[in-house]
Amino acid sequence: MLSISNLHVSVADKPILKGLTLEVPAGEVHAVMGPNGAGKSTLGYSLSGRPGYEVTAGSASWNGQDLLDLDPAERAAAGVFLSFQYPTEIPGVPAMTFIRTALNAQKRARGEEEVSAPAFLKLVRAAATALKMDFDMLKRPLNVGFSGGEKKRMEILQMALLEPSLLILDETDSGLDIDALRIVSEGVNALRSSERSMLVITHYQRLLDYIKPDRVHVLAGGRIVASGGPELAHELEAEGYDKFLPAAA
Protein backbone atom coordinates (compact mmCIF):
# COMPACT_ATOMS: atom_id res chain seq x y z
CA MET A 1 0.00 0.00 0.00
CA LEU A 2 1.11 3.53 -0.83
CA SER A 3 0.59 5.68 2.19
CA ILE A 4 1.11 9.43 2.03
CA SER A 5 0.38 11.48 5.10
CA ASN A 6 0.33 15.26 5.54
CA LEU A 7 3.03 15.68 2.88
CA HIS A 8 4.50 19.17 2.55
CA VAL A 9 6.88 19.83 -0.34
CA SER A 10 8.61 23.03 -1.37
CA VAL A 11 10.36 23.84 -4.61
CA ALA A 12 12.88 26.70 -4.40
CA ASP A 13 11.40 27.55 -0.98
CA LYS A 14 7.94 27.88 -2.42
CA PRO A 15 5.42 25.50 -0.80
CA ILE A 16 3.65 23.41 -3.46
CA LEU A 17 2.21 20.46 -1.58
CA LYS A 18 0.59 21.57 1.64
CA GLY A 19 -0.49 18.59 3.67
CA LEU A 20 -1.35 15.96 1.07
CA THR A 21 -2.80 12.74 2.43
CA LEU A 22 -3.55 9.77 0.21
CA GLU A 23 -3.65 5.99 0.39
CA VAL A 24 -3.54 3.57 -2.53
CA PRO A 25 -4.06 -0.07 -1.49
CA ALA A 26 -2.18 -2.81 -3.32
CA GLY A 27 -3.75 -3.75 -6.63
CA GLU A 28 -5.76 -0.54 -6.97
CA VAL A 29 -5.55 2.17 -9.59
CA HIS A 30 -6.12 5.69 -8.30
CA ALA A 31 -6.36 8.78 -10.42
CA VAL A 32 -5.19 12.16 -9.20
CA MET A 33 -6.80 14.97 -11.14
CA GLY A 34 -6.42 18.65 -10.74
CA PRO A 35 -6.04 22.02 -12.42
CA ASN A 36 -2.72 23.26 -13.74
CA GLY A 37 -0.39 24.29 -10.95
CA ALA A 38 -2.14 22.19 -8.32
CA GLY A 39 1.03 20.22 -7.61
CA LYS A 40 0.30 17.06 -9.63
CA SER A 41 3.77 16.68 -11.11
CA THR A 42 5.31 17.70 -7.80
CA LEU A 43 3.59 14.70 -6.22
CA GLY A 44 5.21 12.33 -8.72
CA TYR A 45 8.64 13.93 -8.37
CA SER A 46 8.45 13.97 -4.56
CA LEU A 47 7.59 10.28 -4.39
CA SER A 48 10.47 9.44 -6.73
CA GLY A 49 12.98 11.70 -4.99
CA ARG A 50 13.84 14.33 -7.58
CA PRO A 51 16.48 16.77 -6.30
CA GLY A 52 15.05 20.21 -5.64
CA TYR A 53 11.75 18.85 -4.31
CA GLU A 54 12.20 19.39 -0.62
CA VAL A 55 9.96 17.54 1.77
CA THR A 56 9.42 19.85 4.74
CA ALA A 57 6.90 17.74 6.63
CA GLY A 58 4.88 14.54 6.42
CA SER A 59 5.61 11.01 5.35
CA ALA A 60 5.35 8.68 2.38
CA SER A 61 5.80 4.94 2.48
CA TRP A 62 5.40 2.06 0.07
CA ASN A 63 4.54 -1.34 1.53
CA GLY A 64 5.70 -0.09 4.91
CA GLN A 65 9.07 1.16 3.62
CA ASP A 66 9.79 4.86 4.21
CA LEU A 67 10.35 6.24 0.72
CA LEU A 68 11.61 9.63 1.81
CA ASP A 69 14.62 8.01 3.42
CA LEU A 70 15.83 6.50 0.13
CA ASP A 71 17.70 7.99 -2.80
CA PRO A 72 15.97 7.87 -6.20
CA ALA A 73 17.72 4.67 -7.37
CA GLU A 74 16.87 2.92 -4.09
CA ARG A 75 13.23 3.93 -4.49
CA ALA A 76 13.27 2.45 -7.99
CA ALA A 77 14.72 -0.79 -6.62
CA ALA A 78 11.91 -0.74 -4.02
CA GLY A 79 9.44 -0.78 -6.89
CA VAL A 80 8.69 2.88 -7.62
CA PHE A 81 8.41 3.79 -11.29
CA LEU A 82 7.61 7.30 -12.46
CA SER A 83 6.48 7.55 -16.05
CA PHE A 84 7.54 11.03 -17.06
CA GLN A 85 5.29 13.55 -18.71
CA TYR A 86 8.27 14.48 -20.89
CA PRO A 87 10.69 11.53 -20.94
CA THR A 88 14.28 12.74 -20.98
CA GLU A 89 16.61 12.18 -23.90
CA ILE A 90 19.76 10.27 -23.00
CA PRO A 91 22.27 10.95 -25.80
CA GLY A 92 24.82 8.28 -26.52
CA VAL A 93 23.18 5.52 -24.50
CA PRO A 94 21.26 3.02 -26.64
CA ALA A 95 17.80 2.24 -25.25
CA MET A 96 18.63 -1.45 -24.83
CA THR A 97 21.84 -0.73 -22.94
CA PHE A 98 19.98 1.73 -20.76
CA ILE A 99 17.16 -0.64 -19.82
CA ARG A 100 19.48 -3.56 -19.18
CA THR A 101 21.74 -1.39 -17.00
CA ALA A 102 18.69 -0.23 -15.04
CA LEU A 103 17.23 -3.71 -14.68
CA ASN A 104 20.49 -5.20 -13.46
CA ALA A 105 21.16 -2.28 -11.11
CA GLN A 106 17.76 -2.87 -9.52
CA LYS A 107 18.36 -6.58 -9.29
CA ARG A 108 21.77 -5.99 -7.71
CA ALA A 109 20.22 -3.63 -5.17
CA ARG A 110 17.65 -6.28 -4.26
CA GLY A 111 20.26 -9.03 -4.03
CA GLU A 112 18.84 -10.85 -7.05
CA GLU A 113 20.73 -12.48 -9.88
CA GLU A 114 21.43 -10.24 -12.89
CA VAL A 115 19.96 -10.96 -16.29
CA SER A 116 22.41 -12.15 -18.94
CA ALA A 117 22.62 -10.39 -22.30
CA PRO A 118 20.96 -13.21 -24.29
CA ALA A 119 18.17 -13.62 -21.75
CA PHE A 120 17.56 -9.88 -21.75
CA LEU A 121 17.45 -9.79 -25.54
CA LYS A 122 14.68 -12.37 -25.48
CA LEU A 123 12.71 -10.41 -22.87
CA VAL A 124 13.05 -7.15 -24.72
CA ARG A 125 12.05 -8.63 -28.07
CA ALA A 126 8.87 -10.05 -26.59
CA ALA A 127 8.00 -6.79 -24.83
CA ALA A 128 8.67 -4.69 -27.93
CA THR A 129 6.50 -6.93 -30.07
CA ALA A 130 3.64 -6.64 -27.58
CA LEU A 131 3.85 -2.85 -27.82
CA LYS A 132 4.18 -2.90 -31.63
CA MET A 133 7.57 -1.18 -31.38
CA ASP A 134 10.20 -1.30 -34.09
CA PHE A 135 13.05 -3.28 -32.58
CA ASP A 136 15.64 -1.07 -34.32
CA MET A 137 14.44 1.83 -32.21
CA LEU A 138 15.91 0.09 -29.20
CA LYS A 139 19.37 0.34 -30.70
CA ARG A 140 19.12 4.11 -30.92
CA PRO A 141 20.06 6.41 -28.04
CA LEU A 142 17.17 6.47 -25.58
CA ASN A 143 14.44 8.92 -26.59
CA VAL A 144 16.79 10.96 -28.80
CA GLY A 145 14.78 12.14 -31.78
CA PHE A 146 11.77 10.03 -30.76
CA SER A 147 8.27 11.39 -31.30
CA GLY A 148 6.04 12.03 -28.29
CA GLY A 149 4.23 8.74 -28.91
CA GLU A 150 7.47 6.78 -29.27
CA LYS A 151 8.78 8.21 -26.01
CA LYS A 152 5.63 7.17 -24.15
CA ARG A 153 5.78 3.69 -25.66
CA MET A 154 9.38 3.49 -24.51
CA GLU A 155 8.18 4.35 -20.99
CA ILE A 156 5.66 1.52 -21.12
CA LEU A 157 8.31 -0.86 -22.45
CA GLN A 158 10.52 0.01 -19.49
CA MET A 159 7.63 -0.59 -17.10
CA ALA A 160 6.99 -3.99 -18.65
CA LEU A 161 10.65 -4.97 -18.30
CA LEU A 162 11.44 -3.42 -14.91
CA GLU A 163 8.19 -4.74 -13.39
CA PRO A 164 7.73 -2.05 -10.75
CA SER A 165 5.17 -2.52 -8.00
CA LEU A 166 4.16 1.14 -7.77
CA LEU A 167 3.48 2.94 -11.03
CA ILE A 168 3.13 6.69 -11.11
CA LEU A 169 1.93 7.90 -14.50
CA ASP A 170 2.46 11.64 -14.88
CA GLU A 171 0.22 13.04 -17.64
CA THR A 172 0.87 9.96 -19.74
CA ASP A 173 -1.73 11.08 -22.28
CA SER A 174 -0.05 14.39 -23.09
CA GLY A 175 1.26 14.54 -26.61
CA LEU A 176 -0.47 11.32 -27.70
CA ASP A 177 -2.87 10.94 -30.59
CA ILE A 178 -5.79 8.61 -30.17
CA ASP A 179 -4.04 5.53 -31.61
CA ALA A 180 -0.95 6.01 -29.48
CA LEU A 181 -3.16 6.61 -26.47
CA ARG A 182 -4.87 3.28 -27.02
CA ILE A 183 -1.61 1.36 -27.39
CA VAL A 184 -0.08 3.00 -24.34
CA SER A 185 -3.22 2.40 -22.27
CA GLU A 186 -3.35 -1.23 -23.31
CA GLY A 187 0.27 -1.53 -22.22
CA VAL A 188 -0.57 -0.07 -18.83
CA ASN A 189 -3.70 -2.18 -18.41
CA ALA A 190 -1.68 -5.31 -19.15
CA LEU A 191 0.37 -4.50 -16.07
CA ARG A 192 -2.60 -4.29 -13.73
CA SER A 193 -2.30 -6.95 -11.05
CA SER A 194 -3.32 -7.60 -7.49
CA GLU A 195 0.15 -6.67 -6.21
CA ARG A 196 0.74 -3.57 -8.28
CA SER A 197 -0.62 -0.15 -7.40
CA MET A 198 -0.96 2.72 -9.83
CA LEU A 199 -1.26 6.43 -9.39
CA VAL A 200 -2.51 8.02 -12.58
CA ILE A 201 -1.90 11.75 -12.62
CA THR A 202 -3.89 13.54 -15.27
CA HIS A 203 -5.51 16.82 -16.12
CA TYR A 204 -8.12 15.32 -18.45
CA GLN A 205 -10.71 12.65 -17.97
CA ARG A 206 -9.92 11.23 -21.43
CA LEU A 207 -7.11 8.94 -20.23
CA LEU A 208 -9.43 7.43 -17.62
CA ASP A 209 -11.69 6.09 -20.38
CA TYR A 210 -8.79 3.82 -21.22
CA ILE A 211 -7.25 3.23 -17.82
CA LYS A 212 -10.22 2.81 -15.50
CA PRO A 213 -9.46 3.93 -11.97
CA ASP A 214 -10.84 2.43 -8.79
CA ARG A 215 -10.79 5.83 -7.09
CA VAL A 216 -10.44 9.42 -8.22
CA HIS A 217 -8.91 12.18 -6.10
CA VAL A 218 -8.96 15.88 -6.76
CA LEU A 219 -5.71 17.71 -6.04
CA ALA A 220 -6.04 21.47 -5.67
CA GLY A 221 -3.94 23.98 -3.80
CA GLY A 222 -1.45 21.32 -2.75
CA ARG A 223 -3.79 18.87 -1.08
CA ILE A 224 -6.48 16.32 -1.86
CA VAL A 225 -9.77 18.20 -1.62
CA ALA A 226 -12.18 15.51 -2.79
CA SER A 227 -12.21 11.78 -3.41
CA GLY A 228 -14.73 9.49 -5.00
CA GLY A 229 -15.41 6.74 -7.47
CA PRO A 230 -14.81 6.88 -11.24
CA GLU A 231 -17.92 9.05 -11.65
CA LEU A 232 -16.02 11.93 -10.04
CA ALA A 233 -13.83 12.14 -13.14
CA HIS A 234 -16.88 12.60 -15.35
CA GLU A 235 -18.22 15.22 -12.99
CA LEU A 236 -14.96 17.14 -13.25
CA GLU A 237 -14.98 16.86 -17.01
CA ALA A 238 -18.49 18.34 -17.11
CA GLU A 239 -18.15 21.01 -14.45
CA GLY A 240 -14.46 21.85 -14.35
CA TYR A 241 -12.28 22.36 -11.30
CA ASP A 242 -13.77 25.70 -10.27
CA LYS A 243 -15.89 24.45 -7.45
CA PHE A 244 -12.85 22.92 -5.75
CA LEU A 245 -10.73 26.02 -5.90
CA PRO A 246 -12.34 27.96 -3.04
CA ALA A 247 -12.12 24.88 -0.85
CA ALA A 248 -8.40 24.78 -1.42
CA ALA A 249 -7.77 28.44 -0.75
Next chain:
Amino acid sequence: MNLSSRLDLNDVSSFPTRRVEEWKYTDVRRYLREAPRGGEPFAVGHATGPFGDLGVHEQVFANGHWLLQQASDPVASDGNQLHIYGRKGLRVRPDVPFVERLRFVGSGGGGWQSSAGITVGPNDHCVLLESYEGTGSYVGNVALNIAVLEGGRLDRIVLAESGSEALVFSRADVKLSRGATLNQTILTTGSKLQRLETRVIHPGENVEVRLDGVYALSGAAHADLTSIVDHIGPSGQTSQLIKGVVHDTARGVFQGKIIVQRGADGTDARMGHHALIASERGEVDAKPELIIYADDVQCAHGNTVGTLDESALFYMQQRGIPADEARALLTQAFLIEVVDRIEDEAAREVVREWLEARL
Protein backbone atom coordinates in the same frame (compact mmCIF):
# COMPACT_ATOMS: atom_id res chain seq x y z
CA MET B 1 59.31 23.40 -37.97
CA ASN B 2 60.88 25.67 -35.47
CA LEU B 3 63.21 23.51 -33.44
CA SER B 4 64.57 26.37 -31.41
CA SER B 5 61.25 26.80 -29.64
CA ARG B 6 61.22 23.23 -28.41
CA LEU B 7 61.50 22.57 -24.72
CA ASP B 8 64.97 21.28 -23.79
CA LEU B 9 65.29 19.89 -20.28
CA ASN B 10 69.04 20.55 -20.31
CA ASP B 11 68.54 24.23 -20.99
CA VAL B 12 66.69 26.12 -18.29
CA SER B 13 66.32 29.12 -20.58
CA SER B 14 64.04 27.03 -22.80
CA PHE B 15 61.54 26.52 -19.96
CA PRO B 16 58.63 28.76 -20.84
CA THR B 17 57.05 31.07 -18.30
CA ARG B 18 53.36 31.79 -18.19
CA ARG B 19 54.06 35.03 -20.00
CA VAL B 20 54.67 32.99 -23.13
CA GLU B 21 51.19 32.98 -24.64
CA GLU B 22 51.35 29.38 -25.85
CA TRP B 23 52.19 28.17 -22.35
CA LYS B 24 49.81 30.40 -20.44
CA TYR B 25 47.72 27.55 -19.05
CA THR B 26 50.53 25.07 -18.54
CA ASP B 27 52.95 26.61 -16.12
CA VAL B 28 56.24 24.73 -16.53
CA ARG B 29 58.25 26.98 -14.25
CA ARG B 30 55.88 26.43 -11.38
CA TYR B 31 57.20 22.86 -11.12
CA LEU B 32 60.49 23.00 -12.96
CA ARG B 33 63.12 25.58 -12.11
CA GLU B 34 66.31 23.68 -12.83
CA ALA B 35 67.43 21.02 -15.26
CA PRO B 36 66.41 17.64 -13.82
CA ARG B 37 69.07 14.91 -13.32
CA GLY B 38 69.19 12.15 -15.89
CA GLY B 39 66.95 9.14 -15.38
CA GLU B 40 68.46 5.65 -15.55
CA PRO B 41 67.19 3.02 -17.98
CA PHE B 42 65.29 0.06 -16.55
CA ALA B 43 63.74 -3.13 -17.84
CA VAL B 44 60.26 -3.00 -19.32
CA GLY B 45 58.33 -6.17 -20.11
CA HIS B 46 57.44 -6.77 -23.73
CA ALA B 47 53.79 -6.06 -24.66
CA THR B 48 52.92 -4.85 -21.16
CA GLY B 49 51.64 -1.45 -22.28
CA PRO B 50 48.03 -0.38 -22.74
CA PHE B 51 47.94 -1.73 -26.30
CA GLY B 52 49.13 -5.16 -25.14
CA ASP B 53 50.40 -7.19 -28.06
CA LEU B 54 48.33 -5.44 -30.71
CA GLY B 55 50.39 -5.09 -33.86
CA VAL B 56 53.74 -6.57 -34.72
CA HIS B 57 56.56 -4.39 -33.53
CA GLU B 58 57.22 -2.66 -30.26
CA GLN B 59 59.71 0.04 -29.46
CA VAL B 60 60.25 1.02 -25.86
CA PHE B 61 61.95 3.97 -24.27
CA ALA B 62 62.60 3.56 -20.55
CA ASN B 63 63.38 6.89 -18.91
CA GLY B 64 64.29 8.12 -22.34
CA HIS B 65 66.65 5.29 -23.18
CA TRP B 66 65.72 3.23 -26.17
CA LEU B 67 65.82 -0.43 -25.16
CA LEU B 68 67.98 -2.12 -27.76
CA GLN B 69 66.68 -5.64 -27.19
CA GLN B 70 63.41 -4.53 -28.71
CA ALA B 71 65.05 -3.88 -32.06
CA SER B 72 63.35 -5.12 -35.14
CA ASP B 73 63.76 -4.57 -38.83
CA PRO B 74 62.46 -1.19 -39.89
CA VAL B 75 64.37 0.75 -37.28
CA ALA B 76 67.50 2.81 -37.12
CA SER B 77 68.86 3.84 -33.77
CA ASP B 78 71.35 6.41 -32.62
CA GLY B 79 71.59 6.43 -28.84
CA ASN B 80 68.37 7.93 -27.52
CA GLN B 81 67.06 8.54 -30.98
CA LEU B 82 65.05 6.13 -32.98
CA HIS B 83 63.74 6.21 -36.47
CA ILE B 84 60.95 3.97 -37.58
CA TYR B 85 60.40 3.47 -41.28
CA GLY B 86 57.30 1.92 -42.70
CA ARG B 87 57.38 -0.17 -45.82
CA LYS B 88 59.11 1.20 -48.87
CA GLY B 89 58.43 1.08 -52.57
CA LEU B 90 54.67 0.60 -52.38
CA ARG B 91 52.70 1.59 -55.45
CA VAL B 92 49.27 1.02 -53.98
CA ARG B 93 48.11 1.08 -50.41
CA PRO B 94 48.28 -2.40 -48.89
CA ASP B 95 45.20 -3.96 -47.28
CA VAL B 96 46.94 -4.61 -44.01
CA PRO B 97 48.49 -1.68 -42.19
CA PHE B 98 51.91 -1.71 -40.64
CA VAL B 99 51.24 -1.57 -36.90
CA GLU B 100 53.91 -0.35 -34.52
CA ARG B 101 53.75 0.19 -30.78
CA LEU B 102 55.83 3.02 -29.42
CA ARG B 103 56.06 3.23 -25.65
CA PHE B 104 57.53 5.95 -23.47
CA VAL B 105 57.83 4.63 -19.95
CA GLY B 106 59.00 6.72 -17.03
CA SER B 107 59.99 5.74 -13.52
CA GLY B 108 61.54 7.30 -10.44
CA GLY B 109 62.43 10.95 -10.07
CA GLY B 110 64.88 11.71 -12.86
CA GLY B 111 64.59 13.78 -15.97
CA TRP B 112 64.95 12.46 -19.49
CA GLN B 113 64.24 13.26 -23.03
CA SER B 114 64.03 11.19 -26.12
CA SER B 115 63.23 11.65 -29.72
CA ALA B 116 61.85 9.42 -32.37
CA GLY B 117 61.25 9.81 -36.05
CA ILE B 118 58.54 8.06 -37.98
CA THR B 119 58.44 8.00 -41.75
CA VAL B 120 55.45 6.58 -43.53
CA GLY B 121 56.52 5.74 -47.05
CA PRO B 122 54.61 6.51 -50.24
CA ASN B 123 51.22 4.75 -50.29
CA ASP B 124 51.97 2.96 -47.04
CA HIS B 125 49.47 2.73 -44.19
CA CYS B 126 50.89 2.77 -40.68
CA VAL B 127 49.07 2.50 -37.40
CA LEU B 128 51.17 3.99 -34.63
CA LEU B 129 50.06 2.90 -31.17
CA GLU B 130 51.83 5.29 -28.87
CA SER B 131 51.69 5.19 -25.11
CA TYR B 132 52.93 7.23 -22.19
CA GLU B 133 53.25 5.11 -19.10
CA GLY B 134 54.92 5.21 -15.75
CA THR B 135 54.93 6.07 -12.09
CA GLY B 136 57.01 8.45 -10.06
CA SER B 137 57.92 12.11 -10.16
CA TYR B 138 60.01 11.92 -13.31
CA VAL B 139 60.21 14.65 -15.92
CA GLY B 140 59.87 13.34 -19.46
CA ASN B 141 60.25 15.21 -22.70
CA VAL B 142 59.52 13.53 -25.99
CA ALA B 143 60.07 14.91 -29.47
CA LEU B 144 58.56 13.15 -32.43
CA ASN B 145 59.29 13.99 -36.03
CA ILE B 146 56.76 12.43 -38.32
CA ALA B 147 56.68 12.45 -42.09
CA VAL B 148 53.91 10.96 -44.16
CA LEU B 149 55.07 10.74 -47.74
CA GLU B 150 52.96 10.97 -50.87
CA GLY B 151 49.75 8.97 -50.67
CA GLY B 152 50.71 7.58 -47.28
CA ARG B 153 48.42 7.29 -44.30
CA LEU B 154 49.20 7.39 -40.62
CA ASP B 155 46.73 6.52 -37.88
CA ARG B 156 48.34 7.76 -34.70
CA ILE B 157 46.60 6.61 -31.56
CA VAL B 158 47.95 7.77 -28.23
CA LEU B 159 47.06 6.52 -24.76
CA ALA B 160 48.65 8.61 -22.02
CA GLU B 161 48.64 7.58 -18.40
CA SER B 162 51.93 8.84 -17.16
CA GLY B 163 51.29 8.89 -13.40
CA SER B 164 49.96 11.60 -11.12
CA GLU B 165 53.36 12.91 -10.03
CA ALA B 166 55.13 13.18 -13.37
CA LEU B 167 55.77 16.15 -15.61
CA VAL B 168 55.38 14.99 -19.19
CA PHE B 169 55.86 16.95 -22.37
CA SER B 170 55.47 15.57 -25.83
CA ARG B 171 55.56 17.34 -29.10
CA ALA B 172 54.98 15.81 -32.50
CA ASP B 173 55.87 17.73 -35.62
CA VAL B 174 54.12 16.25 -38.62
CA LYS B 175 54.93 16.90 -42.24
CA LEU B 176 52.50 15.67 -44.82
CA SER B 177 53.06 15.21 -48.52
CA ARG B 178 50.48 15.31 -51.31
CA GLY B 179 47.62 12.89 -50.91
CA ALA B 180 48.65 11.98 -47.39
CA THR B 181 46.27 11.25 -44.52
CA LEU B 182 46.80 11.79 -40.81
CA ASN B 183 44.22 10.40 -38.40
CA GLN B 184 45.14 11.13 -34.84
CA THR B 185 43.37 10.31 -31.59
CA ILE B 186 44.92 11.13 -28.23
CA LEU B 187 43.41 9.98 -24.95
CA THR B 188 44.87 11.06 -21.66
CA THR B 189 44.28 10.91 -17.95
CA GLY B 190 46.82 13.69 -17.39
CA SER B 191 49.69 14.03 -14.97
CA LYS B 192 50.87 16.54 -12.42
CA LEU B 193 51.62 18.57 -15.52
CA GLN B 194 51.25 17.16 -18.97
CA ARG B 195 51.24 18.62 -22.43
CA LEU B 196 50.72 16.61 -25.58
CA GLU B 197 51.28 18.86 -28.54
CA THR B 198 50.87 18.27 -32.26
CA ARG B 199 52.03 20.56 -35.02
CA VAL B 200 51.04 19.81 -38.55
CA ILE B 201 52.22 21.36 -41.78
CA HIS B 202 49.26 20.84 -44.07
CA PRO B 203 50.02 21.13 -47.79
CA GLY B 204 46.38 21.02 -48.88
CA GLU B 205 46.07 19.05 -52.13
CA ASN B 206 43.89 16.08 -51.19
CA VAL B 207 45.44 15.85 -47.77
CA GLU B 208 43.13 14.95 -44.92
CA VAL B 209 43.88 15.55 -41.28
CA ARG B 210 41.85 14.47 -38.29
CA LEU B 211 43.14 15.53 -34.88
CA ASP B 212 40.96 14.18 -32.11
CA GLY B 213 41.41 13.88 -28.40
CA VAL B 214 39.87 12.98 -25.07
CA TYR B 215 40.95 14.04 -21.64
CA ALA B 216 39.43 12.26 -18.64
CA LEU B 217 40.94 13.84 -15.56
CA SER B 218 40.54 13.41 -11.83
CA GLY B 219 42.45 14.26 -8.68
CA ALA B 220 44.80 17.14 -9.36
CA ALA B 221 45.64 16.02 -12.90
CA HIS B 222 46.56 18.50 -15.58
CA ALA B 223 46.36 17.70 -19.28
CA ASP B 224 47.03 20.09 -22.11
CA LEU B 225 46.12 19.14 -25.66
CA THR B 226 47.62 21.71 -27.95
CA SER B 227 47.64 21.58 -31.72
CA ILE B 228 48.60 23.81 -34.59
CA VAL B 229 47.60 22.99 -38.13
CA ASP B 230 49.15 25.21 -40.74
CA HIS B 231 47.36 25.04 -44.08
CA ILE B 232 49.91 26.23 -46.61
CA GLY B 233 48.29 24.89 -49.79
CA PRO B 234 44.80 24.91 -51.30
CA SER B 235 41.91 22.47 -50.81
CA GLY B 236 43.06 20.79 -47.63
CA GLN B 237 40.78 19.30 -45.00
CA THR B 238 41.14 19.32 -41.25
CA SER B 239 38.67 18.00 -38.76
CA GLN B 240 39.13 18.12 -35.02
CA LEU B 241 36.98 16.83 -32.18
CA ILE B 242 38.24 17.13 -28.63
CA LYS B 243 36.14 16.12 -25.66
CA GLY B 244 36.99 16.11 -22.01
CA VAL B 245 35.75 15.66 -18.49
CA VAL B 246 37.35 17.03 -15.33
CA HIS B 247 36.66 15.84 -11.80
CA ASP B 248 37.96 17.06 -8.43
CA THR B 249 40.55 19.81 -8.91
CA ALA B 250 41.72 18.60 -12.30
CA ARG B 251 42.41 20.97 -15.12
CA GLY B 252 41.97 20.38 -18.82
CA VAL B 253 43.51 22.65 -21.41
CA PHE B 254 42.68 22.70 -25.09
CA GLN B 255 44.52 25.01 -27.43
CA GLY B 256 43.69 24.43 -31.05
CA LYS B 257 44.99 26.67 -33.74
CA ILE B 258 44.22 26.34 -37.41
CA ILE B 259 46.01 28.69 -39.75
CA VAL B 260 44.89 29.07 -43.35
CA GLN B 261 47.71 30.79 -45.20
CA ARG B 262 47.31 33.10 -48.15
CA GLY B 263 46.65 30.95 -51.21
CA ALA B 264 45.24 28.02 -49.21
CA ASP B 265 41.89 28.59 -50.88
CA GLY B 266 39.21 25.96 -50.62
CA THR B 267 40.39 24.82 -47.20
CA ASP B 268 37.77 23.01 -45.16
CA ALA B 269 38.53 23.09 -41.45
CA ARG B 270 36.25 22.12 -38.60
CA MET B 271 37.13 22.23 -34.95
CA GLY B 272 35.06 21.19 -31.97
CA HIS B 273 35.92 21.16 -28.28
CA HIS B 274 33.36 20.10 -25.72
CA ALA B 275 34.02 19.61 -22.05
CA LEU B 276 32.18 18.57 -18.93
CA ILE B 277 33.09 19.93 -15.55
CA ALA B 278 32.02 17.36 -12.98
CA SER B 279 33.12 19.13 -9.79
CA GLU B 280 33.09 22.51 -8.10
CA ARG B 281 36.82 23.04 -8.47
CA GLY B 282 37.51 21.43 -11.81
CA GLU B 283 38.75 23.76 -14.53
CA VAL B 284 38.77 23.79 -18.30
CA ASP B 285 40.68 26.34 -20.34
CA ALA B 286 39.92 26.41 -24.03
CA LYS B 287 41.52 28.51 -26.70
CA PRO B 288 40.26 27.69 -30.17
CA GLU B 289 41.82 29.84 -32.88
CA LEU B 290 41.11 30.09 -36.57
CA ILE B 291 43.47 32.38 -38.41
CA ILE B 292 42.46 32.83 -42.00
CA TYR B 293 44.36 34.69 -44.69
CA ALA B 294 42.83 32.93 -47.70
CA ASP B 295 39.58 33.42 -49.58
CA ASP B 296 36.84 30.93 -50.19
CA VAL B 297 37.43 28.75 -47.15
CA GLN B 298 35.05 26.86 -44.95
CA CYS B 299 36.03 27.07 -41.33
CA ALA B 300 33.90 26.36 -38.32
CA HIS B 301 34.51 25.90 -34.66
CA GLY B 302 32.33 25.01 -31.73
CA ASN B 303 33.29 25.15 -28.10
CA THR B 304 31.16 24.23 -25.12
CA VAL B 305 31.90 23.72 -21.47
CA GLY B 306 29.10 22.47 -19.25
CA THR B 307 27.95 20.01 -16.67
CA LEU B 308 26.05 16.75 -16.92
CA ASP B 309 22.37 17.15 -17.66
CA GLU B 310 20.65 17.00 -14.25
CA SER B 311 17.34 15.88 -15.69
CA ALA B 312 19.02 13.00 -17.54
CA LEU B 313 20.78 12.03 -14.31
CA PHE B 314 17.52 11.99 -12.40
CA TYR B 315 15.79 10.03 -15.13
CA MET B 316 18.48 7.36 -14.97
CA GLN B 317 18.35 7.18 -11.19
CA GLN B 318 14.58 6.93 -11.30
CA ARG B 319 15.02 3.78 -13.35
CA GLY B 320 17.29 2.33 -10.68
CA ILE B 321 20.76 3.28 -11.88
CA PRO B 322 22.77 4.57 -8.89
CA ALA B 323 24.02 8.16 -9.21
CA ASP B 324 27.70 7.31 -9.69
CA GLU B 325 26.93 4.72 -12.33
CA ALA B 326 24.56 7.13 -14.08
CA ARG B 327 27.25 9.82 -14.15
CA ALA B 328 29.82 7.40 -15.53
CA LEU B 329 27.42 6.16 -18.19
CA LEU B 330 26.52 9.68 -19.30
CA THR B 331 30.17 10.74 -19.30
CA GLN B 332 31.16 7.71 -21.29
CA ALA B 333 28.37 8.35 -23.79
CA PHE B 334 29.61 11.92 -24.12
CA LEU B 335 33.25 10.99 -24.71
CA ILE B 336 32.79 7.86 -26.79
CA GLU B 337 31.92 9.85 -29.89
CA VAL B 338 35.62 10.58 -30.26
CA VAL B 339 36.59 6.92 -29.92
CA ASP B 340 33.97 5.95 -32.50
CA ARG B 341 35.90 8.00 -35.06
CA ILE B 342 38.91 5.65 -34.88
CA GLU B 343 38.85 3.63 -38.10
CA ASP B 344 41.07 0.73 -37.03
CA GLU B 345 38.66 -1.66 -35.36
CA ALA B 346 41.12 -3.54 -33.15
CA ALA B 347 42.66 -0.32 -31.87
CA ARG B 348 39.24 1.24 -31.38
CA GLU B 349 38.14 -1.59 -29.12
CA VAL B 350 41.33 -1.38 -27.02
CA VAL B 351 40.83 2.36 -26.68
CA ARG B 352 37.16 1.96 -25.79
CA GLU B 353 37.96 -0.46 -22.99
CA TRP B 354 40.83 1.69 -21.81
CA LEU B 355 38.55 4.69 -21.54
CA GLU B 356 35.63 2.84 -19.96
CA ALA B 357 37.93 1.50 -17.26
CA ARG B 358 38.97 5.05 -16.41
CA LEU B 359 35.54 6.63 -15.91
